[in-house]
Amino acid sequence: MSPAGQLLLPALVLLPLLALLPASWHGGGFDLIGQFLVAAVQPSTDPALIAASLRGIAVTVAVALWSWLFSLLLGVIGGVLSAEVVSRTLWGCSWPALLLRRVLAIPRSLHELLWGLILLQLLGLHPAVAVLAIALPYGALFARVVAEQLDGFPRRNLEALQLAGAPAPAALLMALSPPLWPQLLSYGGYRLECALRSATLLGVFGLGGIGADLRLALQSLQFHEVWTSLWLLASVMLALELVLARLRQRWQEPNSEVLVGFAALLLLLLPASRWLELRWQVLFSPWQWPEVLPLWDPNGWLQDWPQLIGSTLLLTALAALLAVALLPLLLLLLGPGRWPRLLLSACGLLARLLPPPLTALLLLFVLQPGLLPAVLALGIHNAGILGRLGLEGLDALPPQPAQALRLAGGSPRQVLLMAGFNGIGRSYLSFGAYRADVILRESVVVGLVGAGGLGVVLLESLSSFAWGEVLPVLVVYAALTLVGEQLADLYRRRLLSGPLPQEGCPPSASS
Amino acid sequence: MLLLAPVAPALASQVLRISAIPDQNPERLNRLYGLLAKELSDQLGVPVKYKPVVDYGAAVTGFRRGDLDLVWFGGLTGVQARLQTPGSKVIAQRDVDAKFRSVFIANQSAGLKPFSAQNDLQQLKGKRFAFGSESSTSGRLMPQYFLAQAGVTPKDFASGRPGFSGSHDATLALVQSGAYQAGALNGQVWDSRLKEGKVDTNKVVLLWRTPPYADYHWIAQGNLDQRFGAGFTGKLQQSLLNLSPSQPRQKTILELFAAGRFIPAKDADYANIEAVGRSLGKIR
Structure with missing residues (x-):
């Protein structure tokens, strides 16, 4: 099937979702949704609240920055050491790299939220917990990307340098760092956006920052206060995305601007750390599991696993298909003009702005609890993320095929379909496969809408401090994620023979 | 240590x-x-x-x-x-x-009427039911306890489990909207929302007030x-x-x-x- 066809196929998921809609719709809280939307133009301007929101967003940004920095360090070091080419060149064998890869799969397999909850027990209530909770899985993911990139580069330069007698470390640096650089920059920049979203979500679950304000305000239905936080978050997120997109275009290779940019970021990190009162010594205090919370409870392992896993996977699959389907479908329906594009961008921003548990709560004002609101909440949030990558991909396509089709008399929609969708199809779908993986990890966060699954058990056990029940759920989650990651990789390998494109890498590198 | x-x-x-x-x-x-x-x-x-x-x-x-x-x-x-x-x-x-209470409320469309006998909590079987936060005493623990005394377990609710709205105000809003047919919340929050005029009594009805607890x-x-x-x-x-x-x-x-x-x-x-x-x- 052509890439465009594969792009539109996931839209079939809308059929079962639409079929579920009439039974699920109650519409009783339609006035609340109305109030929520109206409040968008009347955010609360109470100075005390604005001050509190500014503090909140500062905490969130500070957590995002620090965790991002650590994940970069961990990612580059871990990535280089787990690349086969490095291991072979330095030690003449590849097992150290392969072993490290397996080790790094563990931090990656748990959602940052779960790391946050675990570290909270180990280290206590410190901002450093949120930083570390994001840095661990992000760093491991970054390491995987770096290692894949390194192993995907042609070896000729390296071999030539070695034949010329360059020592192994120098040869590696000379041969591999120039092609790695642009990937590192653009993927690294993209991860900063992700870190901002994760820091917000961690706030929703009690680790401070703007996410906490959002949750408490939304749960007490203070919509005007919700929007004060949302507008602040939106402006920070949009500014970050625009700056990073601009920089991605300009920084294809190292130049002095990059250094200035990094210096500026580092300067931001210092006030961020003072703001957070980050006390790093906390990390070096003994990591001791509290004796009052036994980790082992045989009964905890006796759960209805098939049912729990089944509903988690169903939720993941539906949400992932929805996330992939929305952009192509809406683009085709609305047409490729400038205004529809602007509308889609605005909706996408709102979608990725609101953490999924909060979207789920809003959806419950008009839908009955169950699978549908959970699928919609996860699907819409991730469609906001995927949509932006898709639109960027469309913008970056070479203009010639579209021009040729237009000259041949194709309508705008035909041009979009043939040139646009076929052009971005493979990379968009491969991002989608990766997103499915993320959604599996995220399915834990929409437990509140009563969709069942592992998330419900997890939240209930956590609130009982029954870590003997939490542990089995974490193990099952990790196993599912690792299997999911393998499947997503297989799919992506089939989709594109060659190095895997990563979300946030320039499209040129991914085709 | x-x-x-x-x-x-x-x-x-x-x-x-x-x-x-x-x-x-x-x-x-x-x-x-x-x-x-x-x-x-x-x-x-x-x-x-x-x-x-x-x-x-x-x-x-x-x-x-x-x-x-x-x-x-x-x-x-x-x-x-x-x-x-x-x-x-x-x-x-x-x-x-010292004498705190929870209230059970219902959406009018659920067809439930106020009652004074605890055993009437049985009417909630098969309904979509919302608690507040998982850890809440007045929004979850004590209501679940009084339900259990009346012979209703969480498995008896629609789809085999209750929902957790996260807060008392959210429970009220979700029951009032009809997402959940019934729910339980902090009696004090209910009283003050009623006084503030934030409860639409055409849509939501007070079913039962629990006995007091600390x-x-x-x-x-x-x-x-x-x-x-x-x-x-x-x-x-x-x-x-x-x-x-x-x-x-x-x-x-x-x-x-x-x-x-x-x-x-x-x-x-x-x-x-x-x-x-x-x-x-x-x-x-």
Whole structure:
């Protein structure tokens, strides 16, 4: 099937979702949704609240920055050491790299939220917990990307340098760092956006920052206060995305601007750390599991696993298909003009702005609890993320095929379909496969809408401090994620023979 | 832990760190505990800092780790925190907390009528039912207990499980909208929303008020006397009990707490909550 066809196929998921809609719709809280939307133009301007929101967003940004920095360090070091080419060149064998890869799969397999909850027990209530909770899985993911990139580069330069007698470390640096650089920059920049979203979500679950304000305000239905936080978050997120997109275009290779940019970021990190009162010594205090919370409870392992896993996977699959389907479908329906594009961008921003548990709560004002609101909440949030990558991909396509089709008399929609969708199809779908993986990890966060699954058990056990029940759920989650990651990789390998494109890498590198 | 003990007071310096479970909107919490911190600091002559916590579980963990000195807990979270933190003790509750109640409410379209016999809770079988937060005493633990007494377990609700809205206001909104046909929440929140005119009585109906039980309370760490000087815990308790409506700042604090006064409380007042918590698996 052509890439465009594969792009539109996931839209079939809308059929079962639409079929579920009439039974699920109650519409009783339609006035609340109305109030929520109206409040968008009347955010609360109470100075005390604005001050509190500014503090909140500062905490969130500070957590995002620090965790991002650590994940970069961990990612580059871990990535280089787990690349086969490095291991072979330095030690003449590849097992150290392969072993490290397996080790790094563990931090990656748990959602940052779960790391946050675990570290909270180990280290206590410190901002450093949120930083570390994001840095661990992000760093491991970054390491995987770096290692894949390194192993995907042609070896000729390296071999030539070695034949010329360059020592192994120098040869590696000379041969591999120039092609790695642009990937590192653009993927690294993209991860900063992700870190901002994760820091917000961690706030929703009690680790401070703007996410906490959002949750408490939304749960007490203070919509005007919700929007004060949302507008602040939106402006920070949009500014970050625009700056990073601009920089991605300009920084294809190292130049002095990059250094200035990094210096500026580092300067931001210092006030961020003072703001957070980050006390790093906390990390070096003994990591001791509290004796009052036994980790082992045989009964905890006796759960209805098939049912729990089944509903988690169903939720993941539906949400992932929805996330992939929305952009192509809406683009085709609305047409490729400038205004529809602007509308889609605005909706996408709102979608990725609101953490999924909060979207789920809003959806419950008009839908009955169950699978549908959970699928919609996860699907819409991730469609906001995927949509932006898709639109960027469309913008970056070479203009010639579209021009040729237009000259041949194709309508705008035909041009979009043939040139646009076929052009971005493979990379968009491969991002989608990766997103499915993320959604599996995220399915834990929409437990509140009563969709069942592992998330419900997890939240209930956590609130009982029954870590003997939490542990089995974490193990099952990790196993599912690792299997999911393998499947997503297989799919992506089939989709594109060659190095895997990563979300946030320039499209040129991914085709 | 023993090795760390001599270091801990130095790290914590001599600031009294107070906190509370987040059961209201953040703006109100910040105002309330900002005022209370000033008041306690003036009365006790030590610096007092409010450390906001935005999750019930995080408040318990923070207390167990010794990151918080004095915390306003709900019934269940308080017992959880005290059992996990040797030495800590209950020092006060509000006048309303000795006899706290929950309410069961329903959407009009669910076809349920107000009742006075507890056994009529059986009518809730097969309905879509919402609790508040998983850890809430008035929004979950005690309602579940009274349901169990009437022979209704969480599995009896539609789709085999209840929903957890996360807060009392959210439960009210979700039942009023019809997402859930019925739910249980804090009786005090219900009364004040009713008074504020935020309840649409055409859509939502009060089914039943539970018998009274003990709920919110202040819990202090056991090491305060060592850190702040002999008799400090007693002084702290006294300054909470002294808050009186005759002084403007104290009046505001009491109003924000929706309390007439604070009254002394002891661990034994929550033995019943502990028993219920154990019977429902919320305390292990």
